[in-house]
Amino acid sequence: MKYTLSALALAASAGAALADTTVNSCNREVTFDTPPKAAISNDVNLTEMMLVLGLADRMVGYTGISGWKTLDEDMRAGVEELPELSAKYPTKEVLLGADADFYFAGWNYGMKVGGEVTPETLAPFGIKVYELTESCIHIGDKPKVSMDDMYNDIANLGKIFQVEDKAAALIDGYKADLADFTASLETVDDPLRVFVYDSGEESPFTAGRYAMPTALIEAAGGKNIMDDFQKSWATVTWEEVVERNPEVVVIVNYGNVTAEEKRAFMMSNPAFANLDAVKNDRFVTLEYVEATPGPRNINAVKKLANGFWGE
Incomplete structure (x- = not known):
């Protein structure tokens, strides 16, 4: 059989379009022969990543x-x-009932280690899982959190759904916006000491070395006082917070306890009276969707910087 050059070009193009796509997801490689058509995302920030990619x-x-x-x-x-x-974490039956072929989630963002919904438990049903990069610390080692964690997820979703150009344009825009903004910040020899207060009164739930607020705070000219805490989101003691004496408290706003109620708790508790942040009433509020990896991270850096240094 004879082929014209144009026919060969079309065949090559079709072959390229049908080529498998493989991405790294935590400690696994996940291969897609076609883009997912029935995807489900868990949590508000992961859902926004899907939406921003159209x-x-x-x-x-x-x-x-x-x-x-x-x-x-x-x-x-x-x-x-x-x-x-599902209002909270989905069951396996929920995902199967929706005829899902893809689940975008993370460890403690829709999946629990040893739980009923994991990449391994969903694989027999043809549901492929991509895991949020920030969450990979829950199942193995990873570098300290950085803005690259969020960029990596956008890029990988772009590959999985074959919208690489849109993903690349978004990432380039985020990087340029952040670079322009941080270039306008004055260089400081001693970054502000910052504590992230997520929730909890008896013991505070906070962001450690591997949670996104650490990267956001650093970009804004601060230092997370718990950045040596070898965890992502986890519980510490108030004694550790008092000992490290934050100059600013970043409150994550979500759930039944409002940001103002969290601030009032710290401001009124005698145990915190000598904290610099309390003495000077220096609190900055981030919405949950800003404090977790996703499209609002760049604006979160700006909000933090304005709270740290003023407009």
């Missing part, structure tokens, strides 16, 4: 938002055509 029409729903958080106007508009399949 993938709503490849999704059959989302999970894990309303059980803990509320949607702002932008998020409501983005998911108005999609059902929330």
